[in-house]
Amino acid sequence: MSEQQETLVQDQAVAGRDDISASRAFFDQRSRECLISGAIILPLICAIVAFSLLTNIAGRELLMLGCINIIAAVGLGLFSGTSGILSLGHVSFFGIGAYVTVWFTLPPALKSFLLADMPAFVREAEWSLPLALPVAILVCLVIGAISGLVIMRLRDTSAVIASFGLIIIAYLVFVGAKVLTNGKQSLYAIPTEYATWPVIVSSLAVALGAAFFLKSTKAARHLEATRDEEQASRSIGIEPQINIFLFWTASAGLVGLAGGLYAHVVGVISPNGFYLEKTFALVVMIILGGYRSISGCAIGAIVITFAEKVFRNTEEYLGSFAGTETIFGFEFPLVFGLTAISFSILILIVLYLRPEGLLGYRELAVLLFKGGGSSAVQSGQLATPGYKVDIRRSLETSGLSKTFGGLSALSDVSLRVDAGEIVGLIGPNGAGKTTFINVLTGNLFASSGTILVGGQEATSWSAVRLARNGLGRTYQNIRLFTSLTVLENVICAVTVKSPALSRARAQKRAREWLALLNLEDKAAVLASNLAYGDQRWLEIARALALEPDFLLLDEPAAGMNSSETEELKTLLSRIVRDFGVGVLLVEHDLKMVMQLCNRIYVLNKGELIADGQPAEISTNADVIEAYVGEEGDEEHYLGE
Helix, strand or coil, X not given: CCHXXXXXXXXXXXXXXXXXXXXXXXXXXXXXXXXXXHHHHHHHHHXXXXXXXXXXXXXXXXXXXXXXXXXXXXHHHHHXXXXXXXXXXXXXXXXXXXHHHHHHHCCHHHHHHHCCCCCHHHHCCCCCHHHHHHHHHHHHHHHHHHHHHHHCCCCHHHHHHHHHHHXXXXXXXXXXXXXXXXXXXXXXXXXXXXXXXXXXXXHHHXXXXXXXXXXXXXHHHHHHHHHHCHHHHHHCCCCHHHHHHHHHHHHHHHHHHHHHHHXXXXXXXXXXXXXXXXXXXXXXXHHHHCCCCHHHHHHHHHHHHHHHHHHHHHHHHHHCCCCCCEECCEECCCCCCHHHHHHHHHHHHHHHHCCCXXXXXXXXXXXXXXXXXXXXXXXXXXXXXXXXXCCCCEEEEEEEEEXXXXXXXXXXXEEEEECCCXXXXXXXXXXXXXXXXXXXXXXXXXXXEXXXXXXXXXXXXXXXXXXXXXXXXXXXXXXXXXXXXXXXXXXXXXXXXXXXXXXXXHHHHHHHHHHHCCCHHHCCCEHHHCCHHHHHHHHHHHHHCCCCCXXXXXXXXXXXXXXXXXXXXXXXXXXXXXXXXXXXXXXCCHHHHHHHCCEEEEEECCEEEEEECHHHHHCCHHHHHHHHCCHHHHHHHCCC
C-alpha cells in the first residue's frame, strides 16, 4: 500500500470515529449542566428528609410539605425564571390540582354528603392518589393552555396583572362553585394515608426531571433570549409567543401536581388556602433561591419551608403571653402576622444584598464545578462554517416611506443590495439610516412602498419571518442576550436556522462561528461580561449563525479602535468572498465605507440624495453639503 493510500485510510478511520462520537454526543453543555444539577438536587433532598426523620428535627408532615413546596416552586420558577414574567396566578393551578384529586380520592359516602350534586361517575369513584394525580395534571394543563393563549400575548406589567386576575377568578370560582368545592366550607377527611413517601418522592423526581429537561431545551434558551432582549431575539427568528405558551402550560401542570399532593398531606382544604398567602410564600421561595434556575427554586423552597415553621412557632409562642404579661406597665399584645412580616423582611434583605438569589442565575452544577461545568468548552480543530448564498439573490426597496404622525422619517427610498457585494448607506446624524434598517428588518412597518427579498414581496413580513428568510442584522446600540453565555447567544441563532440539528451538533456549529470571529476562547463567558469590542464581534457572529443571504450592519465599527476597525474590514471582505453574503453597511466611518463598498447610497432628512460608486459620492456636492455645509471642507468629509 502506498503512503498516499495509507493516509487516505487513516483519514477515513478518523472520520468514522468522529461520526460515531458525534452521534453519541447527544448532550450539549446546557444539557449536561441540567442533568448533573438534577442528579445532585434529588439525592440531596432525599438525604435531608432521611436525616430529619432519623433525628426528629422535623416531623413527617413538615418534610412532605417541604417536598411539595419544592415541586410548586420549581413549577413557578420554570415559567417566571425562563420568561422573566413574574406570575401571581400559579396558586390557582395549585388549588385546581388539589380539588380535582380530592374528587376522585374522597370516599363515596362522604362525597354524597359534601358534593352531592357531582356527576355520578365522580361521586362513586374511589381512586388511589397515583391514579388521581394524572387527571389533576391533565386538567391543569388544559386550563393552563386556555389561559396561556392570553398570557403569551402580554409582557411585563400587563402579564403580571393578568396573572393576578387569574388567581382572583380562581378564588371566586372555588368559593362560588359549591357543587365542585363545597364553597367556603372545607373539604375534610381527605385520605392522608395515600400520601406515602414513595408517592411524594416519585412525584418530586418527575417534577424535577420534567423541569430540568425543559430548561435544557432550545425552547428554554430561546425564551431566555426573549427575556433578555425581545427585539434582538425576533431579529434572529425567535417567535416568543409559542415559547411563553409552552412554559406557562407546563408549569401549570407541575404546580397542579403539587396541589394534588398537598391536599392529601394536610387532609383538609378550603378556598382560603389557595389565595394570597400561598402566592406570597411561593414568590418568596423562588426569589430567595434564585428564580432563574431550577436549582435555586428548589433551594429556596427548602429554606422557606423550615423558616415558615420557625416563624409560625415563634408567633404561637409569643401569642401565649398575650394579656398575661406586662412590659413596662403595658399589656403584652396579641402577636399576629409575624410570618408574613418576616418573609417581607427576608425578601427585602435578599433583593438588597443578592438580587439574583442565593444560587444566582445558573444551575447548581455550574457553581459546584466551575472548572468543568458551564465554563468547560471542548477544544479542538474546528472547520470553517460552510454555506453559500445564491448569487442571484437580491434585497430591494422601492419608494419606501415611514411616517410617525405628521413626521416623515423616510420618504421614497429605493435601494438595492445584491448577493456578494457590500453596499454602504451613509448620511449625517438623524438622516433616517437606523429607521430604514428597522423598516427593512420588520421592527417597523413601512407607511408606503415595497420591500422585495429574493424577488418575493416582503413589505408586511414580521421581523421573525424576515430573519428566517435571509436577513441578519446588528444594532447601533448592542443588543445581546446578557444572561446567556457567548456560546449560547450563537446557539440561539443556529437552532433557528437548523432546528433539526442535534444539541451537540448545534453547539459545534456555534463554536465554528465563534472561531471565525476569534471568540472561541470566550465561549463560556456571560455576554454581559465581554469587553465592548468583543460584544460587537459576538453580535456579528450571532447574525452570521443565521446563515443569512443579506447582513445589515448598523454602525458595527462604533466604539472600536483603529486595529479593531481594520479587523472588521478584513472580516467583512472575507464574509462576502467566502459566503457570498450581500452586506448593507450603515457606518459613520466614511473612510472605511469608501474603502469597502462597491456602491453607496446617501440619506439626508429621510430622503435619498445620491447613489453611486465611492469615487462619485466623494465628489458629490450635495453629499458634501449634507455632511459639512461647505464644499471647502471636502478633505474633512473624506476623512483624510
